[in-house]
Amino acid sequence: MTNYDKFTTDEFQNKINTIVSDLSDKDSIFKLSEIYDKSSDNEHIKIIEKHLSLLMKPYKNGSIGLAQINPIAGDIEYNAKKVVKYIIHAQNIGLDMVVFPELILMGYPIEDTIDRHPIIVEENVKWLKQIAKITTSTTAVVGFVEPRKYDHLTGKKYYNSVAILKDGKIQQIVRKSLLPTYSEFNDYRYIEPSPVVGCQPAITLGNFNKDNVQNCSKTTVVNGRKYGISICEDCWNNKEFFNDTILYSKDPIEELSKENPDVFINCSASPTRAKKEQLKHNMLSFISEKYSVPIVYVNQVGAIDNSSFDGSSRVFDKNGKLLARAKSFKEQFLIVNPEKDLGKIYPLTKGLEKTLTEQKIYTLEYEPDLERTYKTIIQGIRDYFNKTGFKRAVLGLSGGLDSTVCAVLLADAIGAENVFGVSMPSKITSSASKNDAALLAQNLKINFTEASIKDMVETTNNCLQKLFSTVEKSWDCRYKQSFTMDNIQARSRAMFLWGISNEFERCLPIATSDKSELYMGYATINGDMSGGFAPIADVPKTKLFALARWLNENREVKNAIPEAIILKKPGAELAINPKTGKPLIAEDALMPYEFLDEIIWRIENKKEHYSDMVNSEFLYEKKNTVTRETKLEWLDKFYRRMSTALYKWSILPPSVIVDSRSINKYDYKQPITSSRINYKGLDESEIEKKILALL
Amino acid sequence: MTNYDKFTTDEFQNKINTIVSDLSDKDSIFKLSEIYDKSSDNEHIKIIEKHLSLLMKPYKNGSIGLAQINPIAGDIEYNAKKVVKYIIHAQNIGLDMVVFPELILMGYPIEDTIDRHPIIVEENVKWLKQIAKITTSTTAVVGFVEPRKYDHLTGKKYYNSVAILKDGKIQQIVRKSLLPTYSEFNDYRYIEPSPVVGCQPAITLGNFNKDNVQNCSKTTVVNGRKYGISICEDCWNNKEFFNDTILYSKDPIEELSKENPDVFINCSASPTRAKKEQLKHNMLSFISEKYSVPIVYVNQVGAIDNSSFDGSSRVFDKNGKLLARAKSFKEQFLIVNPEKDLGKIYPLTKGLEKTLTEQKIYTLEYEPDLERTYKTIIQGIRDYFNKTGFKRAVLGLSGGLDSTVCAVLLADAIGAENVFGVSMPSKITSSASKNDAALLAQNLKINFTEASIKDMVETTNNCLQKLFSTVEKSWDCRYKQSFTMDNIQARSRAMFLWGISNEFERCLPIATSDKSELYMGYATINGDMSGGFAPIADVPKTKLFALARWLNENREVKNAIPEAIILKKPGAELAINPKTGKPLIAEDALMPYEFLDEIIWRIENKKEHYSDMVNSEFLYEKKNTVTRETKLEWLDKFYRRMSTALYKWSILPPSVIVDSRSINKYDYKQPITSSRINYKGLDESEIEKKILALL
Secondary structure, eight states: OOOGGGSOHHHHHHHHHHHHHHSOHHHHHHHHHHHHHHOOOHHHHHHHHHHHHHHTGGGOTTOEEEEEOOOOTTOHHHHHHHHHHHHHHHHHTTOSEEEOOTTTTTOSOOTTHHHHOTHHHHHHHHHHHHHHHTOOSSEEEEEEEEEOOSSSOBSOSEEEEEEEEETTEEEEEEEOOOOOOSTTOOGGGTBOOOSSOSEEEGGGTTTOOGGGOOOSOSSEEETTEEEEEEEGGGGSOOTTTTTTOBSOSOOHHHHHHTTOOSEEEEEEOOBOOTTHHHHHHHHHHHHHHHHTOOEEEEEOEEEETTEEEEBOOEEEOTTSOEEEEOOBSSOEEEEEBTTTTBOOBOOOOHHHHHHTTOOOOSOOOOGGGHHHHHHHHHHHHHHHHHHHTOOEEEEEOOSSHHHHHHHHHHHHHHOGGGEEEEEOOOSSOOHHHHHHHHHHHHHHTOEEEEOOOHHHHHHHHHHHHHHHHHHHHHOOOBOSSOSHHHHHHHHHHHHHHHHHHHHBTTEEEBOOOOHHHHHTTOSOTTTTTOSSBBTTTTSOHHHHHHHHHHHHHHSSSTTOSOHHHHHSOOOOOSSBOTTTSSBOOHHHHSOOHHHHHHHHHHHHHHOOOHHHHHHSOOHHHHHSOOOHHHHHHHHHHHHHHHHHHHHHHHTOOOBOOOSSSOOOTTTOOOOGGGTTOOTTOOOHHHHHHHHHTTO | OOOGGGSOHHHHHHHHHHHHHHSOHHHHHHHHHHHHHHOOOHHHHHHHHHHHHHHTGGGOTTOEEEEEOOOOTTOHHHHHHHHHHHHHHHHHTTOSEEEOOTTTTTOSOOTTHHHHOTHHHHHHHHHHHHHHHTOOSSEEEEEEEEEOOSTTOBSOSEEEEEEEEETTEEEEEEEOOOOOOSTTOOGGGTBOOOSSOSEEEGGGTTTOOGGGOOOSOSSEEETTEEEEEEEGGGGSOOTTTTTTOBSOSOOHHHHHHTTOOSEEEEEEOOBOOTTHHHHHHHHHHHHHHHHTOOEEEEEOEEEETTEEEEBOOEEEOTTSOEEEEOOBSSOEEEEEBTTTTBOOBOOOOHHHHHHTTOOOOSOOOOGGGHHHHHHHHHHHHHHHHHHHTOOEEEEEOOSSHHHHHHHHHHHHHHOGGGEEEEEOOOSSOOHHHHHHHHHHHHHHTOEEEEOOOHHHHHHHHHHHHHHHHHHHHHOOOBOSSOSHHHHHHHHHHHHHHHHHHHHBTTEEEBOOOOHHHHHTTOSOTTTTTOSSBBTTTTSOHHHHHHHHHHHHHHSSSTTOSOHHHHHSOOOOOSSBOTTTSSBOOHHHHSOOHHHHHHHHHHHHHHOOOHHHHHHSOOHHHHHSOOOHHHHHHHHHHHHHHHHHSHHHHHTOOOBOOOSSSOOOTTTOOOOGGGTTOOTTOOOHHHHHHHHHTTO
16 A cells, blocks of 8 residues: 655645546545545645645535544543534635534544533533634534533533534534434433434524424535434334334434435444344335435444444435445545545445345344454454553463454554463463464464463462461361362463563453353453453354454465364363363363354344243254253253353453443443342243142 | 340230230321331231231221332242231231232342343242232232243343232233333343333233233223322322433333323332432422322332342322331331321431421531431442341441441341451551541441551561562563552452451451542552442441431440541552652642532532632632632542543442442443543533544
8 A cells, every 4th residue: 555645745746636637526526535634744645735725616506525533532622623624625625515424523432421521511512612713714523412401400511412513613513313222322320312303493502402403404515415413313214114113203204204304414433243234224214215216324333342433424326225335444535526426436345235225134144244343343452452541562472362353453452562362371381272372373464472380280289278277277278179269270370461460561461252152151360351452352163263264365375284283172271171081172171162152143143042042943953863861951051151251241352342332331231249140040830830839 | 125025925916906906097007017027026017917807907998008028139938938927917808908018929130130030030930920820808018020032032131020919810910111221221232112101901011012912901990999009219200390301212200190090109229328318309209299199109128239228118208298208228118098088207317307408409518318228238238248148347447437438237137246346557657547447347346356557568578579570680660669569458458358258157347438438549459449348438428427427326225336536537558758758648649628529519419520620619629728729639649540540440340339429330430441531621612623634
């Protein structure tokens, strides 16, 4: 890829001239915009803008810039400066309009911070007002948290709003009506639903409520065109598309359509999750076709803690045909004109693209989701490090699949030179494992060393055995068999990693637990599940195998993961299986991963019960003979272990949500003390008997 | 206290006869009910019920039993059996009615469990239907999660409902209209607000929505009296009481009042928090007086994870006068008759009782809240252990305040014999600290031993120093000064405690971090902040000092906490202060605790900003000379440290919410990546300048 930043002004001018003369006008617009996205040199930007402004002349009327931004939650100055940058850019090339994602000045989500520290809301309003002053004839649509007057107030203290800025002033305000409050969304905790859809006059800023709804046009008129503006969830409630199963009784898009808008605009902050991209594509297409109105959807990009936003802002024409789509997982300024067929479609991640119009929403097929999974996690790691100020990562390399995939993801997210892999063998660790780890590190070009935990384990064990003998004198309840030795090993390793993190600047240790094992509580507290970040906590084991193969085929450096790592049966090498004399295999302690992952998938996606699963055939059963007894044993084990794993989920480090459902604590909450749920249920007659026995 | 359970049937009969002849009829009713609460012998219960049934004859018309239950979240069978027990009891003594807390069949909160595992909702409906069958002429008001039909549904999938059971049938259903979605409450995540207040016919069960609201009486008629029934938050929206600042536009109590009820009934699950008890008392009194209708408020008791419910169910007569109040923090069956002045007022915790009608909601005075704090935490610990199946606790005893108070609380919550205190001295630990710890353990009669961490620290340090030298070759960013050694000590101790927990049955290690230090991130990951439960995570240090003194004065065994522990300056004894040559005092590293705790209090309760605090005089400043420079330095340090402590809050073990606001992750959420918030803000002219600089 050409690095245009290194060119002198003259060289740059020449390059641009060549592009413009070689390519069609349309293609030039997008090529120049791509160069703009990577430019930091002001002179270069001036040159691009001069050309774009000329190229855009025929497309000016009805043109829109989609400003797909990666904000930092609560860092108003950082976000506002990005907004200013794109407003100026849109003005300089003479666009009609520039549109930003939902709540762009604040970043989404900000959660309860606005309640505990209301100053950040005051700040975002101050910035908004000052930004309005620099606007010219280009209309800017800017999301912000709007405070409502504090005293004598009915409802929550804030609106989730966008301001329409033009000619040095705030012209209008649009407020969100539908407030997602499920999964990772918590809008209703602090946001009041708007009693009205579409625009209200600027004068209502800060003191709007249901009693002073203005009887005005609900659209924004720009250059003779009417825009119907909505915010995120407002466009996700079409009764027909969702087959009569909807969350809210009101449909803002339906209401807006009655104002005969020329274009719908939707400002969003919609994180990526498995299967959601297909849904979003089809829904937006459906809406634009149904109302014969193009829709411009501008999405946030970047990760905020556990949520990874993919961007992929897009435009559908009035026939429901995709006209433009911004890049996934990248900041971008994309120019479109839905009226004049101006737009470029950047690809989604490969598998998604293929399945976009398929209705197979619920299958266990991983292939179409692997590139998205990879990019979602990469962005999640990178933004967590960048936004918290960390730069380096240290992780244990066991030669097993989990730490291997984590190492690859880290190397790609923050740079191989910033990753340190430490092989920490115990007396159980095989030399094959050590060699695999070393070879992986070499292939990835990450830093690597070996540090035995033997001394640590020995000393800890000596100290503990003495202590146990003492405790035993008072407490007559020592386990005959315990996992104490296994845990000492895992914790000694974590002690090393946290030590390095404490001793070296801006360095985080990594928790390598995967989703299948977290479901089973098969992870050591203060051991492998401890770290500053947990990259693969929402990826089940069987998908990790598929991802490992995908990485070997699709990364620039092929086959970085030694084949032996993918072929070996997962096992923590913490204990010896007395039956085989070899290290215990995880599947011996748990159950076949294919079966386990299918249980998880059935519970998460199909909301199946124990009895549903008893009575339906698993994919694993199609391929292997499983007695009914074994199947019941596995299902029982699953529910038993899951019930006691709830505490571990609650202390899991930040991680990226990848799947359509997860056990991430910001997505799914279950009381730890609800561990006695009877997941099998009882039938009516059993219940009746139990009640009669009490009489 | 007499243990009536040990009496033979004849002895018991005699005892009861004596009570009934010695006491007035009213007093006998309450005395017998108290004995009932502790009885497990069926013969005894029959005797009590026979007497109560006679004693209640003159009070029967309009009588109500308040069944203040401690449920287990999701354990439908356990909860339902308690409901059956109390229904039978109410029937046997001939009450008109028996009322249960909100969602009693499910336990509150259940969070997303009902969404991921819908079987528990099916189960709670099955149990409800079977329970209805055993009802007779005594009306039972039973809370449950009501599913809405799944397909072609508008809105959330569930209602938060109570069923009115009588004569073997479900008679009516009341559904919650106002859904708290703030702090620890998440009702709107899964519950649809009811479009109508009061009762709807039983036939609507499972398929009610806004289109089939029945035009029927909204009250429940029992024995000629009309009862207006509401659920928890439904009664918390009186515009007048809350001075025109309310969360919802609808007031269910106002609407119910139009049906001219004889009595209001409110089924609640309302956790205790500082200052809330006063508010609740005054609000309920206000409502009953305003409408000249008695109100019967039945609250859940017991803790579910981080929320501790105090019970204290109560009845106000139609003049707003308190007529009855159940015990705090105890299960109880309390009989009342608001019409006939039958009721007993059990005391609230002492300090609360004193401040009940005071309007000093926001002061930093700890005294009135100490007994409540103690009982809230005790119940939190006890229920967490009981409901998860744990029995024993192990904690480090440093001779410092935090571990000391934790040890006392644990001894009182789960029994001294189930607590093991381990003194784990390092070479920095003073002999005074060791002696204080030993003396404390002796006073508390908990198990105690000493285990040096010297070997662990030495081995770990040796291993790490080697490792650091290797890492340093690749990474040129080793800190000149680090906290690595401090952390190794804290982590070695946690390694011991988790080891004991792994080796002995049903044993949890305890995290001893306090609220002040958690705000400052002054706690070691995988060290002192690690554990299965964190008893004092919502108690600031200065309150802990007050609590320690209170414990010494108010526990049965006086002065269990050695005076030296209360007098010494807090410090972790992890490092030597180079200036003094003595162990570093926490206040040297942080700031005076009095000042720190006032910042926390101002942010949490008064929502003050940095600049508010700069400009107002702290209590600490009234007593000590603080230069402006020092004050700014402390404030800066506070915001800087708090911003980097967010991650630690996210991995904190379960703990009891005590204060009116907390940093518990189920109460307060702030993105970890929002660590760059500018808490000081900028003024408009600064913002303008920054924007102009971009043009």
